[in-house]
Amino acid sequence: MEKAIIKIKRFDGKKEWYDQFQVDIQDRTTIAEVLMQIHDRVDPTLSFRVQCRASICGTCGVKINGEKHVLACKTKVKENLVNGEILIEPLSNMPVIKDLVTDHKEFIYKIKDVKGWFEPKKEFQPVYPDDLKQFDKETDCILCGICYSICPVFEADRDFGGPINFVKVFRFWKDKNDALGDERIVLAENNRITSCVHCKYCTFSCPKQIPVEQDILQIEFYGKQKGIIKKDEDTGGFSTPFGF
Numbered sequence: 001m002e003k004a005i006i007k008i009k010r011f012d013g014k015k016e017w018y019d020q021f022q023v024d025i026q027d028r029t030t031i032a033e034v035l036m037q038i039h040d041r042v043d044p045t046l047s048f049r050v051q052c053r054a055s056i057c058g059t060c061g062v063k064i065n066g067e068k069h070v071l072a073c074k075t076k077v078k079e080n081l082v083n084g085e086i087l088i089e090p091l092s093n094m095p096v097i098k099d100l101v102t103d104h105k106e107f108i109y110k111i112k113d114v115k116g117w118f119e120p121k122k123e124f125q126p127v128y129p130d131d132l133k134q135f136d137k138e139t140d141c142i143l144c145g146i147c148y149s150i151c152p153v154f155e156a157d158r159d160f161g162g163p164i165n166f167v168k169v170f171r172f173w174k175d176k177n178d179a180l181g182d183e184r185i186v187l188a189e190n191n192r193i194t195s196c197v198h199c200k201y202c203t204f205s206c207p208k209q210i211p212v213e214q215d216i217l218q219i220e221f222y223g224k225q226k227g228i229i230k231k232d233e234d235t236g237g238f239s240t241p242f243g244f
């Protein structure tokens with residue numbers, strides 16, 4: 001056992017402040033576990049979301065030390081201590097409801113805009129392992145919103161669909177039993193896929209190791225080759241709100 005200082009950004013609907021707690025941790029103690037410990041033993045008013053505790057439900061996303069966006073149930077406290085402390089804040093790019101609880105409504109509604117669900121063809125074709133490999137990683141998306149939280153594009157373009165959106169586009173576009181085909185690329189363009197700046201923060205932060213930026217690149221490349229997505233000659237094929 002060793003001691004760690006846990007700093008938590010609080011919000012009660014009106015004002016923001018930081019609270020600090022000292023807790024006992026072991027090597028394997030996760031952020032979710034210290035949050036539950038604080039809630040159960042020190043401050044029952046602390047709000048956060050944790051359900052499956054197994055990186056499956058996607059509800060426990062938080063920001064730590066001002067830079068990393070992680071699943072609380074998967075992330076060890078000890079590995080992220082800076083001088084014996086860790087700072088825990090709510091995810092970015094979405095409204096905070098209370099303390100570490102954020103409102104996921106915006107990105108969930110945006111998934112509706114790209115028809116982020118399976119539209120079956122009339123005739124079902126058998127799916128072989130090689131077909132599955134095309135979109136296998138993308139089926140792992142747990143809608144945690146971490147890629148949405150870390151994406152810098154929203155500072156310049158609030159209407160950008162967000163990385164999570166284009167993972168859904170990619171997953172169904174690559175499925176040979178999906179009926180929408182290239183209509184999915186049109187939907188991606190309508191949801192401003194070309195605003196992506198290809199910083200790869202989404203790829204590096206995804207707790208499921210989905211190659212998010214690569215998927216966006218593939219959709220854009222295909223769309224531009226097919227004339228579905230407009231090429232921007234001045235920016236060498238990419239059009240971004242940042243001008244590069």
Ligand code: FES
Nearest residue numbers: 051053058060073
């Ligand atoms: S509690 Fe379900 S993903 Fe973390």
